[in-house]
Amino acid sequence: MTNLNYCLTLLTLGLLLNLQTQAQHFQTVWSNNPYMPMSIIVDSAFLDSIYLQLNDEIAVFDTNASGNKICVGVIVIESTFAPDTNYVITASADDPTTPEQDGFIDGHEIIYRFWDTSYAEEVTLIKKNYKPGFDINYQSLGTAVAALEGFSAMIWTGTADSNWHNTANWNMNSIIPDSTIRVLIPAWCTVSPVIYNADADCKTLKIEQGSCLKTSGSAQLQVYE
Numbered sequence: 001m002t003n004l005n006y007c008l009t010l011l012t013l014g015l016l017l018n019l020q021t022q023a024q025h026f027q028t029v030w031s032n033n034p035y036m037p038m039s040i041i042v043d044s045a046f047l048d049s050i051y052l053q054l055n056d057e058i059a060v061f062d063t064n065a066s067g068n069k070i071c072v073g074v075i076v077i078e079s080t081f082a083p084d085t086n087y088v089i090t091a092s093a094d095d096p097t098t099p100e101q102d103g104f105i106d107g108h109e110i111i112y113r114f115w116d117t118s119y120a121e122e123v124t125l126i127k128k129n130y131k132p133g134f135d136i137n138y139q140s141l142g143t144a145v146a147a148l149e150g151f152s153a154m155i156w157t158g159t160a161d162s163n164w165h166n167t168a169n170w171n172m173n174s175i176i177p178d179s180t181i182r183v184l185i186p187a188w189c190t191v192s193p194v195i196y197n198a199d200a201d202c203k204t205l206k207i208e209q210g211s212c213l214k215t216s217g218s219a220q221l222q223v224y225e
């Protein structure tokens with residue numbers, strides 16, 4: 001192989017790799033034109049207190065009859081997220097003339113996920129805040145205006161007590177960690193978590209200096225990564 005050919009091969013490989021890394025992560029269950037679409041306007045979108053970055057994605061999901069999450073709309077962030085630029089996710093309703101659920105069902109909860117391109121990881125821990133006067137659930141031809149705050153890890157707050165299994169002690173109010181969720185015990189918490197009565201799971205565990213985690217009796221914590 002000549003030097004020139006070698007260089008061209010490397011260049012082609014580089015371009016292919018580059019194209020591959022730029023491929024969109026979330027794919028909607030519908031294609032072509034959306035059916036009776038809803039506009040979800042995203043006012044702000046943070047991940048760990050920083051605006052979403054170039055090539056991050058925001059997707060909206062619905063839950064189908066089998067309990068699976070289906071992607072019904074997505075946008076890719078171009079450049080860094082700039083507030084008040086009206087990022088609009090176009091979500092398709094389910095087309096009644098096709099047998100499968102290929103869009104959202106009116107009245108269902110809008111479920112958000114981020115694609116964090118820097119870590120190539122989906123973010124499912126997302127708090128949403130809706131602007132009053134607009135829709136707050138899926139609605140054909142409706143409009144929602146949302147401020148989104150995502151977290152790469154669940155953060156222990158210890159607001160209520162020391163019980164790991166109490167949802168009130170975590171920054172995401174209605175859930176406790178499971179095997180898919182990263183956990184952070186921050187230095188600033190004044191009450192450290194104790195795992196008792198039942199075993200606990202998490203994906204990864206980070207305990208900042210000055211904090212601790214205790215188990216009591218036979219209860220155990222399983223860290224999956």
Ligand SMILES: [Ca+2]
Binds near residue numbers: 097
């Ligand atoms: Ca359908």
